Amino acid sequence: xxxxxxxxxxxxxxxxxxxxxxxxxxxxxxxxxxxxxxxxxxxxxxxxxxxxxxxxxxxxxxxxxxxxxxxxxxxxxxxxxxxxxxxxxxxxxxxxxxxxxxxxxxxxxxxxxxxxxxxxxxxxxxxxxxxxxxxxxxxxxxxxxxxxxxxxxxxxxxxxxxxxxxxxxxxxxxxxxxxxxxxxxxxxxxxxxxxxxxxxxxxxxxxxxxxxxxxxxxxxxxxxxxxxxxxxxxxxxxxxxxxxxxxxxxxxxxxxxxxxxxxxxxxxxxxxxxxxxxxxxxxxxxxxxxxxxxxxxxxxxxxxxxxxxxxxxxxxxxxxxxxxxxxxxxxxxxxxxxxxxxxxxxxxxxx
Numbered sequence: 001x002x003x004x005x006x007x008x009x010x011x012x013x014x015x016x017x018x019x020x021x022x023x024x025x026x027x028x029x030x031x032x033x034x035x036x037x038x039x040x041x042x043x044x045x046x047x048x049x050x051x052x053x054x055x056x057x058x059x060x061x062x063x064x065x066x067x068x069x070x071x072x073x074x075x076x077x078x079x080x081x082x083x084x085x086x087x088x089x090x091x092x093x094x095x096x097x098x099x100x101x102x103x104x105x106x107x108x109x110x111x112x113x114x115x116x117x118x119x120x121x122x123x124x125x126x127x128x129x130x131x132x133x134x135x136x137x138x139x140x141x142x143x144x145x146x147x148x149x150x151x152x153x154x155x156x157x158x159x160x161x162x163x164x165x166x167x168x169x170x171x172x173x174x175x176x177x178x179x180x181x182x183x184x185x186x187x188x189x190x191x192x193x194x195x196x197x198x199x200x201x202x203x204x205x206x207x208x209x210x211x212x213x214x215x216x217x218x219x220x221x222x223x224x225x226x227x228x229x230x231x232x233x234x235x236x237x238x239x240x241x242x243x244x245x246x247x248x249x250x251x252x253x254x255x256x257x258x259x260x261x262x263x264x265x266x267x268x269x270x271x272x273x274x275x276x277x278x279x280x281x282x283x284x285x286x287x288x289x290x291x292x293x294x295x296x297x298x299x300x301x302x303x304x305x306x307x308x309x310x311x312x313x314x315x316x317x318x319x320x321x322x323x324x325x326x327x328x329x330x331x332x333x334x335x336x337x338x339x340x341x342x343x344x345x346x347x348x349x350x351x
Contacts, residue, residue, distance in 0.1 A: 176290030
């Protein structure tokens, strides 16, 4: 990848056929260490912020007190009445943010979704490597109280599709936490694009994502309540992604995929950034009225928004409660052209 848009059409064609693609060298090798260190620092900041927030909530501080707290970094949400959320991690990642809205990336997403797109979710990932063989699968809870695989062996999987095609929807059966999901069978339409930006080499034993090519056309999720699919077992036609640091794995949210559970300690930790891109029309954060901690639409304030790279601002404007949002000019033009095309009929009498 060198910003060559001649590669755009083949990448889109591969994505539409298989449900994923890998774009190499989006982040140049000379920037890998700088950005990797930035990500690790952002993770520490976010973790400290998360723990402080939980501690302060026990003191029954109101939202105004939380928002004005000197050490806590929470921001108000666009929807009035929803509690403040932890600040978006992008505020600690100025170097990485320079690459997030590269022309090739945004052109790819717009070709699949629409001209008006949003980054609905953004968070860092760190997988600590281990080579301990566990014949028994160990299940724990993720930060949202939902089950996740903690330990297993090389044959252990955690198959799922991503939101909005994920029935667990962050909150499971809790109405105050659940953001909603689509019912099966899924429509044949890409509603969300998920990107995993690798800052370390990935492959077998080193954190390469497992996926099932063309599974975005299955019209269902492996987590379906009536499908009787073992989400912890390998699937016969699965593959594992191999990619160099600086590459981006791009997938349709319908694609069946799994993180690796068994990782090799000799290669260090797997470092990545995950973001989810949606079209303007998709309801992103309207529900889960009691949620303070999910990673959907983590907000920023106006000052933080102004520091974003120019090309990234339109993709994150919806995260700032103090800014109005307008439909993209290309969509306005689309509407205008439609009106003009039918003006000749306006004064025709109906016979």
